[in-house]
Amino acid sequence: MANYRGQLFFLNREADTDKTFVYNTISATCRREGDIVIMVTSTGIASLVLDGGRTLHSRFKIPLDVLANSKSRFTKQSI
Numbered sequence: 001m002a003n004y005r006g007q008l009f010f011l012n013r014e015a016d017t018d019k020t021f022v023y024n025t026i027s028a029t030c031r032r033e034g035d036i037v038i039m040v041t042s043t044g045i046a047s048l049v050l051d052g053g054r055t056l057h058s059r060f061k062i063p064l065d066v067l068a069n070s071k072s073r074f075t076k077q078s079i
Helices: 019-032 044-048
Strands: none
Touching: none
């Protein structure tokens, strides 16, 4: 993945199409090359099958009770 810094990968396919395999393969390749990989999903079930996966709200500390003045406690150093 050399020379591809700051990339976002989004794969939207129907169930049982090996999305998990594709994501875990991309993740392993990037990590092997020393890149930082953050795997997030919208559901807890999906996060369980991704290597190092977490839910979006858990990883970025997004409050579940979102109000007009709610803010994430996410910082670059907290990853």
